[in-house]
Amino acid sequence: MISTISNRDFLKALGLAVAALAASAALLIPGYLWLVPVFHPEFKPYIEGDRADPIAISGNRFQPVVSGDSRVDGSAAIISELAEVPPEDHAVLVHRRLFRADQFPFLRYHIEGRNPALQVMLFWQRADAPGENHFAELDYSGEGPRLHNLLRHEEWRGTITELAVGFFGDLRGEAVKLHGLELEPYSHSGILQAVWAEWTAFAPWDQRSINAYRGVPSGALMYPVPAIAIWLATSMIIILLLRQFTRRDNLSPPLWLPAILATGLTWAILDGLWLQQLFRQNAETRHLFAGKTLHEKKLADWDGEYYQGVASIKELAGNHTNDVIILYQEGHAAMAQRMRFHLLPQIMARKLHTANETWIRSANREFDYVVLLSESGSKPYSQPVFRRALEDTNAANWSMVWTHGPVALYATNRAQPATGS
Amino acid sequence: MTSTALALLLAASLPWIFGLMLARWLSGPGRSVFLYLGQGYILGMLAVVWLIKAWDAGGWTLHFRPMAVVLLVLTILVVVGALRRKISDKPAPPHPAELTGTSTAGWQQGIIPLLCLAMGAHLLFVVQELLLRPTFPWDAWRGWEPKVIQFFANRSLDAPMETIGNYGEVSTLAMLWMMLASEKSHEPFLHLPWLLAYLALAAIVYGYLRERSSSLVAALGAYLVTSLPYLNSHVALAGYADIWLTLAFTVGVLALSEFRCNHRYRQLVLALLMAAACLQAKRAGMGFAAVLLALVVVEIGMRAPRPVAVALVIASITMAGILGLTLLGYMNLQFPLPGGQKLLLSSSEFHVTGLVRFAFNPDWQPSPFFEALLQFGNWHLAAYLWLGAAAMVLALRKWPLLLRVENLGVMGGLTVIVLYFVMAAPETALDHTGLSRALLYVMPLAVAWLLTTTSNGGTRGSGVASWQIPAPGG
Numbered sequence: 001m002i003s004t005i006s007n008r009d010f011l012k013a014l015g016l017a018v019a020a021l022a023a024s025a026a027l028l029i030p031g032y033l034w035l036v037p038v039f040h041p042e043f044k045p046y047i048e049g050d051r052a053d054p055i056a057i058s059g060n061r062f063q064p065v066v067s068g069d070s071r072v073d074g075s076a077a078i079i080s081e082l083a084e085v086p087p088e089d090h091a092v093l094v095h096r097r098l099f100r101a102d103q104f105p106f107l108r109y110h111i112e113g114r115n116p117a118l119q120v121m122l123f124w125q126r127a128d129a130p131g132e133n134h135f136a137e138l139d140y141s142g143e144g145p146r147l148h149n150l151l152r153h154e155e156w157r158g159t160i161t162e163l164a165v166g167f168f169g170d171l172r173g174e175a176v177k178l179h180g181l182e183l184e185p186y187s188h189s190g191i192l193q194a195v196w197a198e199w200t201a202f203a204p205w206d207q208r209s210i211n212a213y214r215g216v217p218s219g220a221l222m223y224p225v226p227a228i229a230i231w232l233a234t235s236m237i238i239i240l241l242l243r244q245f246t247r248r249d250n251l252s253p254p255l256w257l258p259a260i261l262a263t264g265l266t267w268a269i270l271d272g273l274w275l276q277q278l279f280r281q282n283a284e285t286r287h288l289f290a291g292k293t294l295h296e297k298k299l300a301d302w303d304g305e306y307y308q309g310v311a312s313i314k315e316l317a318g319n320h321t322n323d324v325i326i327l328y329q330e331g332h333a334a335m336a337q338r339m340r341f342h343l344l345p346q347i348m349a350r351k352l353h354t355a356n357e358t359w360i361r362s363a364n365r366e367f368d369y370v371v372l373l374s375e376s377g378s379k380p381y382s383q384p385v386f387r388r389a390l391e392d393t394n395a396a397n398w399s400m401v402w403t404h405g406p407v408a409l410y411a412t413n414r415a416q417p418a419t420g421s
Numbered sequence: 422m423t424s425t426a427l428a429l430l431l432a433a434s435l436p437w438i439f440g441l442m443l444a445r446w447l448s449g450p451g452r453s454v455f456l457y458l459g460q461g462y463i464l465g466m467l468a469v470v471w472l473i474k475a476w477d478a479g480g481w482t483l484h485f486r487p488m489a490v491v492l493l494v495l496t497i498l499v500v501v502g503a504l505r506r507k508i509s510d511k512p513a514p515p516h517p518a519e520l521t522g523t524s525t526a527g528w529q530q531g532i533i534p535l536l537c538l539a540m541g542a543h544l545l546f547v548v549q550e551l552l553l554r555p556t557f558p559w560d561a562w563r564g565w566e567p568k569v570i571q572f573f574a575n576r577s578l579d580a581p582m583e584t585i586g587n588y589g590e591v592s593t594l595a596m597l598w599m600m601l602a603s604e605k606s607h608e609p610f611l612h613l614p615w616l617l618a619y620l621a622l623a624a625i626v627y628g629y630l631r632e633r634s635s636s637l638v639a640a641l642g643a644y645l646v647t648s649l650p651y652l653n654s655h656v657a658l659a660g661y662a663d664i665w666l667t668l669a670f671t672v673g674v675l676a677l678s679e680f681r682c683n684h685r686y687r688q689l690v691l692a693l694l695m696a697a698a699c700l701q702a703k704r705a706g707m708g709f710a711a712v713l714l715a716l717v718v719v720e721i722g723m724r725a726p727r728p729v730a731v732a733l734v735i736a737s738i739t740m741a742g743i744l745g746l747t748l749l750g751y752m753n754l755q756f757p758l759p760g761g762q763k764l765l766l767s768s769s770e771f772h773v774t775g776l777v778r779f780a781f782n783p784d785w786q787p788s789p790f791f792e793a794l795l796q797f798g799n800w801h802l803a804a805y806l807w808l809g810a811a812a813m814v815l816a817l818r819k820w821p822l823l824l825r826v827e828n829l830g831v832m833g834g835l836t837v838i839v840l841y842f843v844m845a846a847p848e849t850a851l852d853h854t855g856l857s858r859a860l861l862y863v864m865p866l867a868v869a870w871l872l873t874t875t876s877n878g879g880t881r882g883s884g885v886a887s888w889q890i891p892a893p894g895g
Contacts, residue, residue: 278653344567
């Protein structure tokens, strides 16, 4: 069937498909904007109320309250180092200003030098709850000005007294430049820009990535797949209608070809969005792991802080392969499982358990070595549950063999003491 | 480094070549090489799984070289067998594209490279993710990879450090095979079988469609499948068993579709082997193996003499009645299984002793199904197109198209998915930890049905003409 279609017929069908998609978009976009109060009722007061003038706040008007190293460059604020404050390195810049949130559903932000390891948060305080910080994470959509829908956050209401921008994570040796923020009233273009920003927002893989691919951040205005499916369906109807007008024209290509081409084009658009995600993810993956040995890759991985002790533990407890227990701080079972995985095959940690008196005592009977894991950024000894046991000679009576960051290796009183400290 | 690369190459190619030759014997000579490649990879991995299990059961220490030699000998035997049968074996009938001529217009020659380029982009991205990133998925590092590393360290299927009860055998033993070949236990390249399963899935869809339509339609099918974002995630973040189940179920159903066309009984053997692969891939594979078995019965029934067909229909209706009465609480079922295990089914649970237990706690929540199928970016437009094509087929009253085997596979799979997520695990549907994975198993088939239906209206074997809307007056 396909082989009978000439190039000319194909081009006509392609033209028809593109025209139908364009016509359909021309119908759907105004229709959607008209129906915003129905689809997104949270915008209704912003649409019906008075429109305030936008508020532009340049970067140099934000004062650093937490920062490793910051300076002003023209109208922009530059952060070249984050403050090393647990649990995560960060910098926060504050601007005090009084305005009503119910006039500004959109935030336009221009931040240069972002990377996927750096979270950017907008904080605000309200007059009705002074001292209480509310926040919104600003999606990572690449360089250049971006629009954020503030109504994704129900705490964006009342009178705002203070705005702050927080940078959390890792600057990766680059300075980040806050050119400025602009609070914008409702506009049709604002809605469309917010939708596009959400469709193109990037988040690196996390453990939920294997469960489903949602395509947009949580609370987004619109999912791309149903939106494009409606676009395609409308285009199909247009193609059918156009066909009704041209049915007496025997030279027109078959009905199904423009429909298939329209389908292919819309699929390609969705695939383009996905490939863009993959492309950004690849850049991130290459940054983290390319050109590295396995050891270096694991150090660069999300649990590198815990992994860096693995080689030492393997060396020090390597002759007691089956007599190791991992005791971890409540809520850190995943880290214990990662540690067990990394220790294999040389060491088989037979037991993983949250640290408590019972297991601390039984470790002396059943195991030669204990690996203690505390929360990121802390040391096991600093955690009350470990410290109590370690200071109670009747309970633990262990000797410390090695410690680094949130990981420590202790020999129980059953073990022959190993060398090193 | 070179020896590791060579060992990996051998570990990847040897099972594939063995499977390819086996696929040629099962599907018959003269078929699309892509079809053999798709079928061959999962057959080869099934051979590896069984070889490792047999080797361990025989009390031999697990080493790559002697097992590779055994596989090589088996491959040679299959090749020799194939060569000896070459003269006598009946070649497959030519595919429709050959019958209708192969001339392609310039626009087709332009689109195929574009599709190849797009497939290449997906492949490049997932290859980089797979080869650069250390083990990422939760289930892998928490559960089954520690088990495999113990197998590797002990050179036997013995894992004294308990990590996970049952996670299927294909993932674990495919990875063990790579570890034994490379003598490494943590390297990202050990996940190469997941990449090869992805390529095999593309190959089976391409080969299947190529036999029914033009190379453009076949390339389009391969592109649609390889571009599915959720499938890409399962390759890039290699370490879950779902891709094996997807591949096995797809190969099994397409083998049955082929059986309906050429009545070659070895296709049924292939489908049964794929049912076994589903069972060995992961626990969810039980439901999909049951769908494959049911389809085998249906296809045999359609070909069988009338008394046998009638007996099969009566047996099926009786079984459905018994199942219905059991699930409604009027009776309990109990079957002894090999190895002293028992299968128990009642209105409150499904239990295979020592293997799996699903407590039934029905809760119908349609929103997760709607989200996972129609809202999320998992499948691009595949779910919409499948629903749209089904609606169109109904509107045009081309009922037989709905009953094509690919679509029966999709509908059977969806039935299992709905039953499982409503009866046994509604919470994993609600939190979206399991639902999209299960939907992945049927998506390549949905794409295959969509394209066979739209490209030629299922003319081959179905007796149905194209479902193009006729022009007025003609």
